[in-house]
Amino acid sequence: xxxxxxxDDLRPDYEDDRNFATxxxxxxxxxxxxxxxxxxxxxxxxxxxxxLPKSTVSRLTFTLGCLGYLTQPQRNDRYRPGPxxxxxxxxxxxxxxxxxxxxxxxxxxxxxxxxxxxFAVRDRDKVALMRTWRPQRAASIWLEVGHRxxxxxxxxxxxxxxxxxxxxxxxxLAEGPEAPLDGTPLADLRMQARNQLIAQGFAVVPQxxxxxxxxxxxxxxxRSARLAGPVAFSCGALDDVLPADRIQAQVGPxxxxxxxxxxxxxxTDGIPAWSGSPxx
Amino acid sequence: xxxxxxxDDLRPDYEDDRNFATxxxxxxxxxxxxxxxxxxxxxxxxxxxxxLPKSTVSRLTFTLGCLGYLTQPQRNDRYRPGPxxxxxxxxxxxxxxxxxxxxxxxxxxxxxxxxxxxFAVRDRDKVALMRTWRPQRAASIWLEVGHRxxxxxxxxxxxxxxxxxxxxxxxxLAEGPEAPLDGTPLADLRMQARNQLIAQGFAVVPQxxxxxxxxxxxxxxxRSARLAGPVAFSCGALDDVLPADRIQAQVGPxxxxxxxxxxxxxxTDGIPAWSGSPxx
DNA sequence: GCTGCCATTCCACTATGCGGAACGCAAGCC
DNA sequence: GGCTTGCGTTCCGCATAGTGGAATGGCAGC
Numbered sequence: 046x047x048x049x050x051x052x053d054d055l056r057p058d059y060e061d062d063r064n065f066a067t068x069x070x071x072x073x074x075x076x077x078x079x080x081x082x083x084x085x086x087x088x089x090x091x092x093x094x095x096x097l098p099k100s101t102v103s104r105l106t107f108t109l110g111c112l113g114y115l116t117q118p119q120r121n122d123r124y125r126p127g128p129x130x131x132x133x134x135x136x137x138x139x140x141x142x143x144x145x146x147x148x149x150x151x152x153x154x155x156x157x158x159x160x161x162x163x164f165a166v167r168d169r170d171k172v173a174l175m176r177t178w179r180p181q182r183a184a185s186i187w188l189e190v191g192h193r194x195x196x197x198x199x200x201x202x203x204x205x206x207x208x209x210x211x212x213x214x215x216x217x218l219a220e221g222p223e224a225p226l227d228g229t230p231l232a233d234l235r236m237q238a239r240n241q242l243i244a245q246g247f248a249v250v251p252q253x254x255x256x257x258x259x260x261x262x263x264x265x266x267x268r269s270a271r272l273a274g275p276v277a278f279s280c281g282a283l284d285d286v287l288p289a290d291r292i293q294a295q296v297g298p299x300x301x302x303x304x305x306x307x308x309x310x311x312x313t314d315g316i317p318a319w320s321g322s323p324x325x
Numbered sequence: 326x327x328x329x330x331x332x333d334d335l336r337p338d339y340e341d342d343r344n345f346a347t348x349x350x351x352x353x354x355x356x357x358x359x360x361x362x363x364x365x366x367x368x369x370x371x372x373x374x375x376x377l378p379k380s381t382v383s384r385l386t387f388t389l390g391c392l393g394y395l396t397q398p399q400r401n402d403r404y405r406p407g408p409x410x411x412x413x414x415x416x417x418x419x420x421x422x423x424x425x426x427x428x429x430x431x432x433x434x435x436x437x438x439x440x441x442x443x444f445a446v447r448d449r450d451k452v453a454l455m456r457t458w459r460p461q462r463a464a465s466i467w468l469e470v471g472h473r474x475x476x477x478x479x480x481x482x483x484x485x486x487x488x489x490x491x492x493x494x495x496x497x498l499a500e501g502p503e504a505p506l507d508g509t510p511l512a513d514l515r516m517q518a519r520n521q522l523i524a525q526g527f528a529v530v531p532q533x534x535x536x537x538x539x540x541x542x543x544x545x546x547x548r549s550a551r552l553a554g555p556v557a558f559s560c561g562a563l564d565d566v567l568p569a570d571r572i573q574a575q576v577g578p579x580x581x582x583x584x585x586x587x588x589x590x591x592x593t594d595g596i597p598a599w600s601g602s603p604x605x
Numbered sequence: 606g607c608t609g610c611c612a613t614t615c616c617a618c619t620a621t622g623c624g625g626a627a628c629g630c631a632a633g634c635c
Numbered sequence: 636g637g638c639t640t641g642c643g644t645t646c647c648g649c650a651t652a653g654t655g656g657a658a659t660g661g662c663a664g665c
Contacts, residue, residue: 063645066388066622068653072349073392073413081419089611098655103613108346112353113449113500116553125553126420132448133353134417135455135471137410139361168412169393175415191415220393273396273405344613347652348622369642378624383644614659621653628645635638 071097072105076114076130081191085123143269143311144176151178151278154303158296160280160287161187163262165201167274168193170222172202175276188281197225197234200264201277203248206231207238208266208275242266246301249292261287263297265304269311278304348385351377355385356394356410361471365403423549423591424456431458431558434583438576440560440567441468443542445481447554448473450502452482455556468561477505477514480544481557483528486511487518488546488555522546526581529572541567543577545584549591558584 078094079086086094092102106124109115113129144164155162155178164176171193196202196217209217214235225234241248247265262281269276280300281287287296358374359366366374372382386404389395393409424444435442435458444456451473476482476497489497494515505514521528527545542561549556560580561567567576 063621064384064387065391066348066352066384067620068346068348068622069352069385069388070392072346072352073394076416077413079416081416087611088613099612100614100655100657101653104344104653105346105349107344107613108349111345112350114353116496126417127553128447129449131417131420131446131455131552132453133357134414134421135453136356136359136361137406137414138418138455139470140406140411141414166411167408169409173412173415175411175418190419216396272411273407343652345652367642368644379643380624380626380645381622384622387644609664610662612659612661615657616655618654619651621651623648623650623652626646628643630643631641633638633640 068105071095071101072109075102075105075109079126081189085125087123091124140269140272141175143307146310147278147307150303150307151176152181154178154280154299155180158280158282158299160282160296162300163188163201163277163279163281165194165205165264165277165279167196167202167205167217167276170196170220172196172199172205172277195225196222197229197231198250200248200250200262200281201279203234203238203250204242204264204266204277204279205275206235207240207242207248208268208277209235213274245293245297246305247292247297249289249297259284261289261292263287263292263300265301267304267308351375351381352385352389355382355389359406361469365405367403371404420549420552421455423587426590427558427587430583430587431456432461434458434560434579435460438560438562438579440562440576442580443468443481443557443559443561445474445485445544445557445559447476447482447485447497447556450476450500452476452479452485452557475505476502477509477511478530480528480530480542480561481559483514483518483530484522484544484546484557484559485555486515487520487522487528488548488557489515493554525573525577526585527572527577529569529577539564541569541572543567543572543580545581547584547588 074095074097075091078091088099088102088106091097091106092099095102097105106115110117110124110127113127114133115124115130116127117124147164151162151164154160159180161180162178163174165172165174167173172195174188174190174192174194177188177190194201196206202222206214206217214232218231222231224231237251238248242265247263249261249263260281261284262279264277264279266275266277278300280296354375354377355371358371368379368382368386371377371386372379375382377385386395390397390404390407393407394413395404395410396407397404427444431442431444434440439460441460442458443454445452445454447453452475454468454470454472454474457468457470474481476486482502486494486497494512498511502511504511517531518528522545527543529541529543540561541564542559544557544559546555546557558580560576
C-alpha cells in the first residue's frame with residue numbers, strides 16, 4: 046500500500062516542455078514530501094513518497110542539505126527541515142500577515158460556536174490547512190495544520206472554487222484536482238458555490254458529496270491584496286454538534302460576518318471575495 | 326549600485342561537485358529573492374537579485390509558475406508568491422509550533438520592557454528575523470520580519486554561536502559568514518558568547534563590534550526538539566532606552582527567565598540551550 | 606555469519622539545461 | 636509617426652549536468 050503517494054508525474058503536460066526545469070521540480074517535490082506530523086524522513090521514505098529513484102533522491106537531499114533547506118542532525122540520520130526552509134517559510138508567512146488581526150477574532154469564533162475554525166489555501170490539486178483555532182474547552186483533536194482536503198468535496202474547497210476568477214479557475218483545473226464522488230464537473234460546483242455565496246455569504250457541501258460522513262463544515266472565502274488567489278475560513282465539527290440547520294441559522298452567518306469584519310479591517314476594499322461576474 | 330545583491334555563488338566549494346544539483350539551487354535562490362516587503366518581482370528584478378542570466382530566470386520562473394510556487398496575476402505581470410509556496414511555508418511553520426505558547430509571553434515582555442522582542446533563526450550566513458513583538462504603546466517601527474542580521478555582530482547571532490554544538494558551528498562556518506568589524510574570529514566570539522551565557526544566561530555584543538551604533542540588544546538562545554539548530558530570542562531598542570546597565574540589571578534577566586519558562590513549558594528537558602561542553 | 610535495509614558511489618549515456626543573441630512588444634519621448 | 640528604452644520570451648547549438656540501474660559499503664538484528 047502506498048498511503049501517501051505523491052506520485053507527481055511532474056511535468057503533466059505543460060506543453061511548453063523545453064522551458065520546464067525538471068531538476069527543480071523534483072527538488073521541490075522532495076521538500077514537499079515533509080509533512081507537519083512526521084519529523085525526520087530517510088532518503089528511502091522520501092523516494093517512496095515522491096516516486097523518485099533512490100539515487101536521485103540522494104543527490105537532491107545532498108544539495109538541499111548543502112543549502113540548509115534540510116539538515117541531518119548527525120550523519121546518516123534522517124533529514125529534517127533546516128533553517129533555510131524555516132527562513133523561506135517566513136516569506137510565505139509574511140504574505141499571511143493579515144492573520145495577525147484574525148487571530149483573536151477566529152479564536153473567539155471557535156469558542157462561541159464550539160467548532161474548529163480553519164484557515165485554508167489551495168495547494169495544487171488540494172486544499173491545505175494553514176491554521177486552526179480550537180475551541181478552548183472541548184472537542185476532538187481533529188484536523189492538523191498541513192492536512193489536505195479534496196477541493197471538490199470539502200466546503201473549504203467549494204468556497205475557493207466559488208470565489209475564483211475565470212483565470213484562477215482555469216489554472217486550478219490544470220492541476221487536475223480529484224473529481225467529487227458523484228462526478229459533478231468542477232465547473233458546475235463552482236457555479237453552485239458562487240450561488241450559495243451570493244445568496245447567503247457562505248458555502249456548504251451539497252448532500253451526498255461529503256467526503257467525510259460525520260463531519261460538517263461551512264466556509265467563507267477571503268481575499269488579501271498580498272495574495273494571488275482566494276483563501277478560505279471554515280468552521281467544522283462533528284455532525285451532531287453542527288447539524289445543517291445550525292449552520293444555516295447560526296454558525297454560517299457568524300463566520301460570514303467575522304470574515305467580513307476582517308476583510309474591512311484589513312482594508313481590501315471591503316469587496317466580498319466572490320463578487321464580480323463568473324468571467325471576471 | 327546593487328543594494329540587495331544576493332550573489333550567491335551557489336556551489337561555494339562543496340567539493341562533492343558531482344552530486345550538487347545546480348538547477349535546484351538556482352531555482353531555490355529565485356524563491357529566496359522574494360522578501361517580505363516587496364510584493365511582486367519582475368523577471369528582471371529577480372535576475373538582478375540572484376545574479377542569474379535573464380533567460381535562465383525566465384525558465385525557472387516558468388517552472389515555478391507551473392508548480393504554483395509563483396503566480397502571475399495576469400500574464401506578463403510581476404510574479405508573486407503562490408499558493409504552493411504558502412503551503413510549503415506551513416511545514417516550516419509547524420516546526421515553529423512552540424511559538425504559540427510563546428506568543429503571549431513575548432508580547433508581555435515587549436510591553437513590560439518597552440523593547441522590541443525578536444525571534445530569529447540562522448539562515449545561511451545571516452540571522453533571519455522570523456517574528457517580532459512590538460510594545461503596545463510606543464516606538465519606532467524598526468525591524469521587519471524577514472530582515473537579516475550579521476551573525477558576528479548582532480546579539481542574536483552571538484547567542485546562536487554560543488549555543489551551537491561543535492558540528493553545528495562547523496556547518497555554520499562553511500557558509501562563510503561575514504567576519505565582525507574588528508576581525509575577531511568567529512570561534513573566539515563563540516567562546517565569548519558561551520561564557521556570557523554560562524555566567525549570566527544572556528548575551529550582548531561586546532563594545533565596538535556593534536553593527537548599528539545606536540541600537541542595543543540582548544539575546545538568549547533556545548532549543549526545540551523539532552528544530553535542528555538553536556534559535557534565539559532577543560530584546561532590542563534604541564540606546565537611550567536600553568543602556569548597558571539596564572540590560573544587565575533588568576532586561577537581560579527578564580528575557581532569560583521568560584525563555585527559560587518557555588523552555589520548561591515546551592518541555593525540551595529544561596536544559597539550557599548552551600549547556601554541555603563546547604565540543605559536544 | 607547471514608540477511609534485510611538503507612545510503613552512497615560508480616559510470617556510460619543522453620536528455621537537459623545553458624546563455625548569448627535575436628525577436629517582439631509596449632511605453633515614453635522628441 | 637518613428638526612434639529609443641526596457642522587459643520578457645524564444646531560438647538554437649553545445650557541453651555537461653543530471654540520470655538511474657547496478658554495484659558497494661555500513662548497520663542492526665531475529
